[in-house]
Ligand code: SF4
């Protein structure tokens with residue numbers, strides 16, 4: 437499990453599931469077990485692959501194109517004129533970056549949005565689109581920036597999981 441922790445510490449924490457796992461932590465556990473490839477994380481890109489290769493003593497591989505491509509970070513933007521306040525997008529946001537309540541307009545807290553795109557499929561009126569993150573524009577992030585964002589997303593995701601676990605406790 438120690439190695440899974442070391443791997444997880446390198447992962448971008450967008451929780452986007454593009455690796456084919458149910459978030460960053462499950463991918464880290466599978467990598468530590470040697471049961472998956474180290475080139476399945478587009479948000480981490482080549483910078484992550486080289487660090488994983490060094491940590492795991494494996495060869496560097498090109499990013500698996502079936503997992504998507506690396507690129508500048510995106511954030512979700514909700515079209516205020518089209519949002520019907522159904523609140524369906526709230527459940528899937530791993531960082532609790534969407535503010536709103538049933539029958540009210542929803543908005544995205546840009547700084548907390550990991551760009552995972554998990555809110556897009558549940559929206560019944562397709563009023564969410566992805567736009568360039570304001571602090572990055574069309575620039576692919578350097579490793580230090582990926583790690584800075586990861587710390588924020590990890591904290592948000594862990595808080596969300598803790599709240600969910602508390603809600604699930606028997607009364
Ligand atoms: S950032 Fe996305 S693709 Fe990378 S490990 Fe986390 S969930 Fe998987």
Ligand code: SF4
Nearest residue numbers: 529549550552553555
């Ligand atoms: S607002 Fe959408 S894209 Fe942003 S973190 Fe939440 S679910 Fe992901």
Ligand code: SF4
Nearest residue numbers: 519520522523525559
């Ligand atoms: S799922 Fe779409 S319509 Fe429903 S609250 Fe979210 S953004 Fe608005």
